[in-house]
Amino acid sequence: MPQKPRARTKIQIRNSETILDAALDVFSQHGFRGATLDQIAEVAGLSKPNLLYYFASKEAIHQALLSELLDTWLDPLRALRADGEPIGEILGYVHRKLEMSRDFPRESRLFANEILQGAPRMMEAITGELKTLVDEKAAVIRDWADDGRIAPVDPYHLIFSIWALTQHYADFDVQVRAVLGPGHDPFAEADIYLDTLFRKLLTPQQEGPAPQTGPAT
Incomplete structure (x- = not known):
């Protein structure tokens, strides 16, 4: 029987929202091509590996x-x-x-x-x-x-x-x-x-x- 996906914790929800808000800043200023994961991580106040824990790629953040x-x-x-x-x-x-x-x-x-x-x-x-x-x-x-x-x-x-x-x-x-x-x-x-x-x-x-x-x- 397939297991149900675990519900996200409050910290995970907050970090996801922080990343998306930071990405909105970066993408709206630089466009998709000009934006980088490093810029998004810096604005979000997270490390790049931590960011990639929530979103697999720049494309995934942009699509969200x-x-x-x-x-x-x-x-x-x-x-x-x-x-x-x-x-x-x-x-x-x-x-x-x-x-x-x-x-x-x-x-x-x-x-x-x-x-x-x-x-x-x-x-x-x-x-x-x-x-x-x-x-x-x-x-x-x-x-x-x-x-x-x-x-x-x-x-x-x-x-x-x-x-x-x-x-x-x-x-x-x-x-x-x-x-x-x-x-x-x-x-x-x-x-x-x-x-x-x-x-x-x-x-x-x-x-x-x-x-x-x-x-x-």
């Missing part, structure tokens, strides 16, 4: 981070409801994505680095779970546009725009803060700006009466 990240990354889009008020639902998604950039900047840069490398460790997830979810929500947005509840818009490029305009504040945080200068809250200001931008984009134009023309003078 990406697996955790994808589920978190998809949650804001999952929350977009087909039975909600269309503009409110889309703006809610914009705000949730901006909050993620504010609260999880390292995760955003980790994801961006992986995509820039051609997604060698995430391609299956991108073409599978992520694409399936985007297809589902794109169909909802298209139905709203077809029903005249939002202005005509390509749903996929709308989602791409939301990704680009929200994740910019995490991936290019240093540049954003340098250009704005002191005394600014980039995320609070972006929240107002993006709300206005997407609200104007999505609000259907009201057809007014045809302009009257008077006699030529």
Whole structure:
């Protein structure tokens, strides 16, 4: 009869979490190729042999981070409801994505680095779970546009725009803060700006009466 795997001790759980948190720092700064196990061990405050007791390789650590990240990354889009008020639902998604950039900047840069490398460790997830979810929500947005509840818009490029305009504040945080200068809250200001931008984009134009023309003078 096969033995059940032993439950991990509190120390093992804590050390695993410490390693993953340190690796998130290192990978988000240096990318997968530039990161080393020595760097991760140093940031974690552990020896390299101790680190390898928990994770067999740099690839194993990176894969563990990406697996955790994808589920978190998809949650804001999952929350977009087909039975909600269309503009409110889309703006809610914009705000949730901006909050993620504010609260999880390292995760955003980790994801961006992986995509820039051609997604060698995430391609299956991108073409599978992520694409399936985007297809589902794109169909909802298209139905709203077809029903005249939002202005005509390509749903996929709308989602791409939301990704680009929200994740910019995490991936290019240093540049954003340098250009704005002191005394600014980039995320609070972006929240107002993006709300206005997407609200104007999505609000259907009201057809007014045809302009009257008077006699030529």
